[in-house]
Amino acid sequence: MAEGKDLLQVLWSGADVLRGKMDANEYKTYLLGLVFYKYLSDSYLSKVYDLLNDAKPESLEEAQTAYEEIMESEDAEELLEELKESLHYTLDPDMTYVSILKDAKNNAFNREKLQAAFNRIEESDELFHGLFADVDLYSNRLGTGDQKQSATIAEVIKVLDDADLIHTEGDVLGNAYEYLIGQFASETGKKAGEFYTPHGPAQILCRIAMTGQENKKGLQVYDPCMGSGSLMLSCRNYSTEPDFIKYYGQELMPSTYNLARMNMFLHGVLPENQHLRNGDTLDADWPTDEETEFDAVTMNPPYSANWSAAEGFKQDERFMDYGGKLAPKSKADYAFLLHGFYHLKQTGTMAIVLPHGVLFRGAAEGSIRKTLLENGSIYAVIGLPSNMFYNTSIPTCIIVLKKHREGRDVLFIDASKLFEKEKKQNVMKEEHIDHVLELYNNRKTVEKEAYLASYDDIVANDFNLNIPRYVDTTEEEEEIDLKALTQSMRETDKQIKEENAALVGMMKELTFQDDATKEAVEAFIRVLEEV
Template identity: 65%
Template sequence: MAELENNKDLMSVLWSGADILRSKMDANEYKNYLLGIVFYKYLSDSFLIKAYDLIYDEKPETLKIALDAYKEAVEDESGEELKEEIRSEFHYVIEPELTYTSFAQAANDNSFNREQLQKAFNNIEQSDEIFADLFADIDLYSNRLGTGDQKQSDTVASLIKEIDKADLLNTDAEILGNAYEFLIGQFASETGKKAGEFYTPQPVSKILTKIAINGQEDKRGLSIYDPCMGSGSLLLNAKKYVKYPEYIKYYGQELNTSTYNLARMNMFLHGVVPANQKLHHGDTLDADWPTDEETDFNMVLMNPPYSAKWSAAKGFLQDERFSDYGVLAPKSKADYAFLLHGLYHLKNNGTMAIVLPHGVLFRGAAEGKIREKLLRAGNIYAVIGLPANMFYNTSIPTCIIVLKKHREGRDVLFIDASKKFEKDKKQNKMTDEHIEEVLELYHKREEVEKQSYLASFEEIEENDFNLNIPRYVDTFEKEPDVDINAVLTDMNNIDDELEKVQGELVAQMKELTAEDDTIMASLNSLIEMMGR
């Protein structure tokens, strides 16, 4: 219970920092300031806690005490040795005057200097390749922060004071990671359509992860790959469902620079050590990655941009990711290019789960040829239809396609989960109960009336390799039979009631009088007409 309260308190403090910036810029901009400064506080606090532990072999009571001890050690001959010991584990060193604790003190004393914070960011970025350009999206000199140096500095100082209320000293990595996830989710809600760049709603993430991880929960050194990782939230979900979370190896790629930086911060805040995070900034389709280290993975999870444009250049027909299929995904719809990229990087005994629009299930031409080839090879294991309006960036219904590389049989399980949701503000939301229902259908792998169907390869072939879910799962609800006699009785009752009311109205009208002969003539004509 105390852990839950700590979690809520931390979320509340971190989110309150957004109030300082909300009136100055939109969520897609201020998320970079808030998340970046929270991350710097995490790096600084972790550094001071480690320094104190190395000096006194215990946890400090406060960060101020830790800072004082660190200052004293730095002035001593053993200072450099202490720094190097921390550097070997953390990959960075922070000087006493550049710690977050020092900045918070200065902000409270009205002596904060944003030049120092910029210097602190630069030092971290230059300390190791894993931190390169990490704070590039935080412009401490932006006019959005206010007009003139003083107002801009005051805004940053206010944010530093607010975030300083977050007690990271007594917060474990999981709570901090969850709080960071909460922030990312809140930004996704406020950002709307732009959120598709960095966030997959948790219910969808949970289904994808639990499906792909099934049977691999006990594997030590589980490898996970997301070629369109966004903020890294989908990758990090796996920690919740495995026996050895500390040994998971995460591989992710992201094109958007801001989102790539967000993912790197997210990894650290979830306690993932540098050796276990291999994140790459680049275009997933244009240049294959990874190519020179581990290249296939136990799990592949993907929520790529839907029906995105790509070059579809002829040279890709010689690319090992696509060469087996004889055709390329069309220029205007890269959905199958993403799918084939992910499948190429899947281990022979692994599982891949990808979210895509329903069009990939039935569109013809090149996509139809690729789909047929996948079905003939037995690669498509299941198709799950999700509710519409699940995502912040689109209201269209989507589906999860589950793929395997080598398996016996070529049957495909179809699940219609389109009605498994409840309304939640702007989006539809799947509850834990809905998620468990879908997972139960997935594991049963059999026909359940109006919910799931296991189609043989022959049935799919007869359907010309069309995977549109309604072809296999009949959700038609028959209308109840109409009782004609009851309808006639109701009509007669209505006629009787109408006649009665009309008679009462005519009687009341007969009592009306007027001195104007024209009005009386019109009234009498109306009475005569209604009395027929």
């Protein structure tokens, strides 16, 4: 049985099969898609066996045999109805991972059968529509010609056989999937920004968003730029009722949207608690007809992205209360912030990662920021270390927002030095994350680390929230000991003279083939003797 690190090693071995054939941004789709298919198939066989024998199977092969036998009997139809109701999908016996693996081991792998399994799952329920659309089993990336392409997929299927996805304890599978997503993010670099928030910022965001709401049953989490869904899913770690959390997320990129859907299932989120959508967050508001305000809003939107900033948005409820100003066309940062804030409950907390420019840029952004501060909406600003994110090396900040609170003070935290350098990225360790949360929860001024600014402080700074205006992290320079410095200079001067004299002595012993060279060296000696 592959659990914990073993499971990670097995899954990562699947990546090794594909690594030489295409870049990480492409092969992540194959590996994560096939892992998800194996999970659905293995869960399906396990459920079949449980319905027939009221027990978990010793092996999937045992469950496969039981399934094949019952499908030949008159009870087949009743079983399929029960499976469809509980799992939302069905598979024929020859569509299971076990069946396709057997073919792969016997050199009889058939891509059509695997494609038929994908199609069956996608057509079973709206939940699964288009889920495997990016897993192109006929791509030239897999190799040249049918045989090589089939062999590549068959090899991945064989490698993944070692991953026992059914007997894994707790959240092992979800965490393994999360680990894979993180590994792909670090390999894909710039492209990773669209689907992954690194561990440190993610944990700070989620812990802040969950503060005071840890025991709420039926908590609703919203991320309108959800990527792989990792931020929303991280909120589970800080809830005493994780199985009752409802997730509302939107994502623009179809392949990333599919990744988020898979991620939800692999973390054991029930279908009725998943409310995910593929769409453009700024272009049209969502959600509008069901739950529209949420307890926790977590966001890591694309930084300083372009958007239309069309005049019509001035009448959009999300943006209309900010002095008739819209986020600039070339910097959608405040459009994302206001969208998320609009969907925040009166009692909730929102945390968003943005570039530092939002703290001090003027014009329309300055006007929006001023309105937010006048309303007491900005609760805290946390400066993160630079080079934390895969798609940019710039330093970023977390802005925490609340609605209708008493007071208009703002807590500033400078966490820019709380990191360890690792390979390409700076990484925040658990002690760094804990320290930021300690500063956040204490909400007090701490020299060189945090400053609780009154509203008058903010006004005095002309509504500029640039962190160094509030948290002074400069170190006093040590006093210079002039006596010691003078002595050091004398010793250095004496050493230079001694070295020059030695060099002159050696040069005077040189012999020359022509007068021009001799004159040049003698001139150089005179310069040295003058020093």
